[in-house]
Amino acid sequence: MFVEIFPRLANLLSFVALGAAFLLTLRGSLTAQVRTFAFQSFVLAALAGAVAAFAGSLELLGVAVVLAVLKGLIIPRVLHRAVTNIGLHRAAAPYLGAPAALTVCGALVGVAFYVMGPVAASNPLPTADAIPLAFAGVLVGFFVTVNRRRALTQILGFLVLENSIFLLALLCTYGVPFIVEMGVFLDVLVAVLILEVFTYRIKENFDSTEVDRMETLRG
Numbered sequence: 001m002f003v004e005i006f007p008r009l010a011n012l013l014s015f016v017a018l019g020a021a022f023l024l025t026l027r028g029s030l031t032a033q034v035r036t037f038a039f040q041s042f043v044l045a046a047l048a049g050a051v052a053a054f055a056g057s058l059e060l061l062g063v064a065v066v067l068a069v070l071k072g073l074i075i076p077r078v079l080h081r082a083v084t085n086i087g088l089h090r091a092a093a094p095y096l097g098a099p100a101a102l103t104v105c106g107a108l109v110g111v112a113f114y115v116m117g118p119v120a121a122s123n124p125l126p127t128a129d130a131i132p133l134a135f136a137g138v139l140v141g142f143f144v145t146v147n148r149r150r151a152l153t154q155i156l157g158f159l160v161l162e163n164s165i166f167l168l169a170l171l172c173t174y175g176v177p178f179i180v181e182m183g184v185f186l187d188v189l190v191a192v193l194i195l196e197v198f199t200y201r202i203k204e205n206f207d208s209t210e211v212d213r214m215e216t217l218r219g
Contacts, residue, residue: 006126009050013044018137020043024157025144037075045071047167048060051170082152108136108143144161
């Protein structure tokens with residue numbers, strides 16, 4: 001029974017993860033953006049658990065648990081602390097407004113399906129049909145990173161990008177070895193902690209975390 005519904009479950013969870021990336025482009029509250037990232041991380045953890053059950057991989061099940069704890073609980077808590085301490089509960093307006101951003105994201109999804117369609121068609125795994133969705137998440141995450149003005153929201157864009165890369169690896173190969181994933185997760189956690197410190201320093205020195213305002217202070 002589970003073998004029959006597994007491909008559809010993988011497609012559904014991949015679509016929900018991509019939808020969370022789209023939602024991040026629309027949320028105006030930093031707290032809501034952090035919650036959206038946490039929700040996406042839990043969706044990915046659920047998908048990793050489903051793939052682990054289908055493949056009978058205890059290592060991948062461990063990755064799913066660590067993903068849920070680290071990206072669903074610990075990193076969002078760090079980001080919530082940063083939002084509270086900096087006192088920025090409202091995200092600055094992005095470079096592109098919501099209608100234009102959604103148009104760009106929609107175009108990126110089209111590009112992803114055009115580029116990854118042949119790859120999905122040649123992949124025999126039952127998760128192959130969701131590969132374009134994962135690649136679309138990579139493109140949307142990159143777009144969110146460059147479209148945001150504040151350092152904290154750019155961190156969120158980077159995290160969504162990293163989530164989508166994990167999703168792509170999960171769908172294409174059922175994940176990478178456990179020790180490699182743990183190294184990546186540790187690197188992400190350290191990067192978030194360092195970026196949190198940098199964000200505090202930016203706020204203290206420039207009284208703003210908007211990147212374009214800091215650029216006007218050069219020279």
